[in-house]
Amino acid sequence: MMQWQRPDYCMLKCNVDAIFFSSTRSSGWGWCVRDSHSRFISAGSGWTQATLTIIEGEAMTLFKACREAVAQG
Numbered sequence: 001m002m003q004w005q006r007p008d009y010c011m012l013k014c015n016v017d018a019i020f021f022s023s024t025r026s027s028g029w030g031w032c033v034r035d036s037h038s039r040f041i042s043a044g045s046g047w048t049q050a051t052l053t054i055i056e057g058e059a060m061t062l063f064k065a066c067r068e069a070v071a072q073g
Contacts (some may be wrong), residue, residue: 013032020052026050027052031064
């Protein structure tokens with residue numbers, strides 16, 4: 001099992017994940033940003049009524065996290 005590792009000093013780290021629900025043919029996603037002291041900074045999650053591969057889902061999630069980072073400044 002992989003364990004979360006904190007980013008370098010004065011850096012932020014964004015972790016993303018995605019899941020596909022075959023029963024509903026939908027995909028879920030989530031992201032979380034923490035600083036080098038492991039403090040929570042921001043997060044987001046949601047779902048889409050679309051069939052995405054895990055790679056597509058994680059890429060979409062990273063895009064959403066980057067868009068939120070730009071919006072927050």
